Amino acid sequence: MKYLIVGLGNIGPEYAETRHNIGFMVLDYLAKKHEASFDSGRHAFVTEIKTKGRTFVLVKPTTYMNLSGKAVGHWLNSLKLPVDQMMVITDDIALPFGKMRIRAKGSAGGHNGLKHIEQTLGHNNYPRLRFGVGDSFHKGKQVDYVLSKFGEDEQPELQTLIEKAAESVVSFGTIGLERTMNHFNTK
Numbered sequence: 001m002k003y004l005i006v007g008l009g010n011i012g013p014e015y016a017e018t019r020h021n022i023g024f025m026v027l028d029y030l031a032k033k034h035e036a037s038f039d040s041g042r043h044a045f046v047t048e049i050k051t052k053g054r055t056f057v058l059v060k061p062t063t064y065m066n067l068s069g070k071a072v073g074h075w076l077n078s079l080k081l082p083v084d085q086m087m088v089i090t091d092d093i094a095l096p097f098g099k100m101r102i103r104a105k106g107s108a109g110g111h112n113g114l115k116h117i118e119q120t121l122g123h124n125n126y127p128r129l130r131f132g133v134g135d136s137f138h139k140g141k142q143v144d145y146v147l148s149k150f151g152e153d154e155q156p157e158l159q160t161l162i163e164k165a166a167e168s169v170v171s172f173g174t175i176g177l178e179r180t181m182n183h184f185n186t187k
Contacts, residue, residue, distance in 0.1 A: 001053070001054050001055070001085075001173065002054070002055045002056075002057065002079060002081060002085065003054060003055070003056050003057070003081075003085050003086065003087070003172070003173040004056075004057050004059060004075055004076060004079055004081050004085060004086040004087075005027065005030075005056050005057065005058050005059065005086070005087050005089070005169050006023070006059045006060075006061065006068070006071065006072055006075070006086065006087070006088045006089065007022075007023030007024050007025075007026055007027035007058070007059070007060050007088075007089045008020075008021075008023035008024075008061065008065060008068055008088060008089065008090045008091070008113040008114075009021035009022070009023050009024035009025075009060060009061075009065070010064050010065050010147075011045075011060075011062050011064065015147065017149050017150070018146065018147050018148060018149055019091050019133040019145065019146045019147075019148065019149075019150060020065060020091050020146040020147055021091075022089070022090070022091045022131045022133065022162075022165075023060070023088070023089040023090055023091070023131075024060050025162055026089050026129075026131070026162055026165045026166050026169070027058045027059075027060055027089070029162050029163065029166050030049060030056070030058060030166045030169065030170075031047050031049065031058060033166070034049035034050075034051065036048065036049050036058075038058070038060065040062075041059075041075075042071075042074050042075075042078070043061060043062060043063050043070045043071035043074050043075075044059045044060055044061045044062055044063075044071040044074075044075065045059075045060040045062060046058065046059050046060075046075075051170055052170065052173070052174045053174075054170075054173040054174055056169070056170070056173060057075065057079060059071055059072075059075050065112055065113040066112045066113065066116055067116055068113040068114075068116050068117055069116035069117040069118075069119055069120025069121070070116075070120065072086070072088070072117050072120060072121070073120045073121070083121065083125065083126045084104075084126070084127065084177070086126055086127065087102075087126075087127045087128065087129060087169060087172050088114070088117060088126060088127070088128040088129070089128070089129045089131065089165065089169070090111060090113060090114060090128060090129070090130060090131065091111075091130075091131055091133045091146060092109070092111070092130035092131060092132055092133065093133055093134065093135045093137075093142065093145070093146065094109060094130075094132075094135070095130060095131075095132025095133075095134075096132050096134055097132055097133060097134040097150075097154055097157075098132055098154075098157060098161050099132035100129060100130065100131055100132065100161075100164070100165060100168065100184060100185065101129070101130040101132075101185055102127070102128070102129050102130075102168060102172070102177070102180055102181045102184055102185055103127070103128055103130070103181070104125070104127055104177055104181075105124050105125040105126065105127075106124060106128065107124060108124065114128070127172065127177055129165060129168060129169070131161070131165055133146065133150075134154075136151075164184070167184075168180055168183075168184040171183065171184065
């Protein structure tokens with residue numbers, strides 16, 4: 001069984017380890033844990049890991065956040081996978097830092113990467129993991145906030161949260177979406 005896991009983010013050193021790049025950070029952790037390295041592919045950096053009898057194709061779009069749908073559309077078609085065998089990992093300012101929400105579908109909630117994926121697919125019925133980055137920004141400063149690095153107060157917990165998100169991705173592929181949501185969606 002094969003799964004497509006898309007971690008949203010922006011390429012380039014200026015975006016590394018920013019809140020908006022949490023999707024990249026989760027996939028980087030998974031790849032490192034499984035001793036895999038990313039190669040340049042169409043619209044994305046791509047690698048594959050195998051665990052618990054499943055294959056996970058990890059995709060980090062190189063299209064920048066606002067055009068993430070290009071990579072999603074290409075890799076879903078290329079791998080000939082149904083949309084329910086894909087999970088998108090994204091940051092979410094509507095959730096407090098560290099809170100995770102896995103959903104089978106949902107609105108873009110103002111997130112440009114999710115908006116473009118929805119536009120590309122023609123619907124919003126695809127699994128996603130929303131990783132809470134909090135909303136500690138002043139009015140009009142949302143972009144600066146999501147493009148900044150996690151705060152010093154968040155750093156001690158960040159690695160554990162990334163590992164938990166990575167665990168939930170593997171769970172999605174092995175025990176299914178419903179059971180994964182029941183287990184990982186934090187109260």
